[in-house]
Amino acid sequence: MIPLSRKSPVPPAQCNLAKAVDLIGDRWTLLILRSALYGVRRFDDFQSELGTPRTILSGRLKNLVEQGLLARRTYKSEGRRARPEYVLTDKGEALRPVLIALTQWGDHWLDCDGQPPISFTDMQSRQAVHTAFVTDDGREVPSENLRIVLRR
Amino acid sequence: MIPLSRKSPVPPAQCNLAKAVDLIGDRWTLLILRSALYGVRRFDDFQSELGTPRTILSGRLKNLVEQGLLARRTYKSEGRRARPEYVLTDKGEALRPVLIALTQWGDHWLDCDGQPPISFTDMQSRQAVHTAFVTDDGREVPSENLRIVLRR
DNA sequence: CAGTATCCGGTCTGATACTG
DNA sequence: CAGTATCAGACCGGATACTG
Numbered sequence: 537m538i539p540l541s542r543k544s545p546v547p548p549a550q551c552n553l554a555k556a557v558d559l560i561g562d563r564w565t566l567l568i569l570r571s572a573l574y575g576v577r578r579f580d581d582f583q584s585e586l587g588t589p590r591t592i593l594s595g596r597l598k599n600l601v602e603q604g605l606l607a608r609r610t611y612k613s614e615g616r617r618a619r620p621e622y623v624l625t626d627k628g629e630a631l632r633p634v635l636i637a638l639t640q641w642g643d644h645w646l647d648c649d650g651q652p653p654i655s656f657t658d659m660q661s662r663q664a665v666h667t668a669f670v671t672d673d674g675r676e677v678p679s680e681n682l683r684i685v686l687r688r
Numbered sequence: 689m690i691p692l693s694r695k696s697p698v699p700p701a702q703c704n705l706a707k708a709v710d711l712i713g714d715r716w717t718l719l720i721l722r723s724a725l726y727g728v729r730r731f732d733d734f735q736s737e738l739g740t741p742r743t744i745l746s747g748r749l750k751n752l753v754e755q756g757l758l759a760r761r762t763y764k765s766e767g768r769r770a771r772p773e774y775v776l777t778d779k780g781e782a783l784r785p786v787l788i789a790l791t792q793w794g795d796h797w798l799d800c801d802g803q804p805p806i807s808f809t810d811m812q813s814r815q816a817v818h819t820a821f822v823t824d825d826g827r828e829v830p831s832e833n834l835r836i837v838l839r840r
Numbered sequence: 841c842a843g844t845a846t847c848c849g850g851t852c853t854g855a856t857a858c859t860g
Numbered sequence: 861c862a863g864t865a866t867c868a869g870a871c872c873g874g875a876t877a878c879t880g
Contacts, residue, residue, distance in 0.1 A: 537775065541727030546806050548719055548738055552794025553787065557718050559798075563873090566709050567700055575693030579842050586700055589874050594843060620842070623689065627797045632831050633819055634793055635705065637786045642704025645779045646711075651839045654698050656821070659835045663823040667785050669808070671815040676826050679784050683811045687803045714852090731862050741854045746863060772862070 545684055559603055564588050564596050566635070569624075572606065573632055577621040597622055605631070637667040697836055711755055716740055716748050718787070721776075724758065725784055729773040749774055757783070789819040 548554050560566050567586055576582055583593055600606040605628035612618040636656060643652030656665045669677045700706050712718050719738055728734055735745055752758040757780035764770040788808065795804030808817045821829045 538725065538727045538781075540729055540773075542730075542733050543737055544723050544726040544728060548722065550805050551722070551791065552798050552804070553722055553791045554719060555798045556790050556794040557715060561713055561715055561718060563709060563713055566713060567706060570700065570703065570705055571696050573690065574696040575690045576696060577692055578694075581694050583842095585695055589872095590843070591845085591875095592873065617841085621692075629690075630793055630797060633821065634786060634789045636821070636831075636834070637789050637819070638708050639703065639705045641782055641786055642708040645782060646704050646707045652704070653702050653839055655837045655839070656834045657837050658821075658823055658827075658829045659833045661823060661827070662835075663825070665821045665823055665829050665834060667789070667819055668822045669785065669788070669810075669817045670820045670822060670828055671810055671813060671817055673815070674826075674828050675810075675813070676822055677810045677817050679781075681811045682788075682808045682817060683814075685807045685809050687805055687807070735862095742863070743855095743865085744853065747852095769861085 545686055559605075560631070564592060565600065566638075568593070568596055568600065569605065569628065569631060570635055572622065572624050572628065573635060577611075577623055578619060579622075582622075600628070604628075633667065640667060697838055711757075712783070716744060717752065718790075720745070720748055720752065721757065721780065721783060722787055724774065724776050724780065725787060729763075729775055730771060731774075734774075752780070756780075785819055792818060 544551075560569065564586070568582060568588075571582055571585055576585060579593065579597070582588065582597075583590060586593070588596070597606065597608075601608050601622070604625055606622045607625050609621055609623060610618050611621045639654070640652075640656075643654070657663060658665055669679060669682060671677060696703075712721065716738070720734060720740075723734055723737055728737060731745065731749070734740065734749075735742060738745070740748070749758065749760075753760050753774070756777055758774045759777050761773055761775060762770050763773045791806070792804075795806075809815060810817055821831060821834060823829060
C-alpha cells in the first residue's frame with residue numbers, strides 16, 4: 537500500500553495536472569474530445585451524438601479552440617456550401633492516450649458484467665493493446681516500481 | 689489526420705468513458721485522487737494541501753468512498769487518538785496510469801517554458817518512464833497504429 | 841446547418857461558524 | 861482533527877426561440 541504522507545511531493549498548484557483539470561475537467565469537454573478523436577468534426581454531429589445543449593457546446597468548442605486543442609477551419613466540398621469544422625491539433629491529439637487509458641479503466645472497473653464495448657489492437661500484429669509504463673528502451677515497468685523524481 | 693466521421697463507433701452513452709467522467713470529471717475529485725496516490729490519507733491533509741472548502745471535500749470523499757475508489761478506515765497509532773483515513777482501493781489505484789498520463793500531457797503541452805516539475809523513473813534501472821500502449825508481449829505501439837475493435 | 845440570445849432553476853462554490 | 865450547518869453568489873445545464 538502507498539505509504540502515509542502528509543503532503544504531496546509537488547504542491548498541487550505547481551502540478552500541471554491541476555491545469556489540465558481546469559481545461560478538460562468538466563462533464564462535456566472530455567466527451568467532445570472523445571468524439572473528435574473518432575473523427576467527428578461538425579457542430580451538429582457533436583450535438584446530436586452527445587445531446588449537449590447548443591449553447592453549452594458552442595462555449596466548449598470556443599474554449600477548446602482558445603486553448604489550442606481544436607482548430608476551427610472552414611471546409612468546402614465542391615457544389616456544397618462552406619462549413620466550419622473543428623479538428624484536433626497536435627496538442628489535442630496528444631490526449632489520446634489519456635482518453636484510452638480512462639476508457640479502459642472504465643471498461644474494467646465500471647462495467648464488470650459484460651464485455652467491454654470496445655477494445656484496441658495493434659494494426660500490424662492485431663494483438664490486443666493496453667496502457668502501461670515503459671522505459672525509453674521499451675521495457676514495461678509495473679506501477680509499484682515507479683519512483684518519483686523531482687526537479688530542483 | 690483523423691478521417692471525417694459523422695458518428696463515433698460507440699455511442700457515448702454506451703462508452704464507459706462517459707461513466708468515468710461522471711465519476712471523476714470535476715474540479716476537485718481528480719486532485720483528491722492525485723494526493724491520495726502520493727500517500728495523503730487524512731481529511732485535514734487533503735484540505736490544507738488542496739485548499740478545498742471543507743464542505744466540498746467532505747462530499748467528494750463520501751462520494752469516492754461510495755464509488756469504491758477510496759476506503760474509509762480507522763487508524764490508531766499507540767498513545768494517540770483513533771483517526772479516520774482514506775486509502776485508495778485497487779479500483780482507485782488503477783487510475784494511476786491515467787493520472788500520470790494526464791500529468792505528463794500537462795507537463796509537455798501546458799508548461800512549455802520550464803522543465804516539468806516531476807518525472808518518473810523505474811526504481812530498478814533508474815531510467816525515465818512514460819506511458820505508452822503495449823501489446824501483451826510487451827511491444828510498444830504508436831497511437832496512430834491503434835485500431836478499434838468493436839464487440840458485437 | 842451553425843450558431844447566438846434569453847431565461848430559469850439547480851448545483852457547485854466558498855466563507856463563516858459550530859460540534860464531537 | 862474531522863467533520864456538519866448554513867447561506868449568498870456564481871456558474872452551469874437545459875429549454876425555447878431566433879438568425880445567417
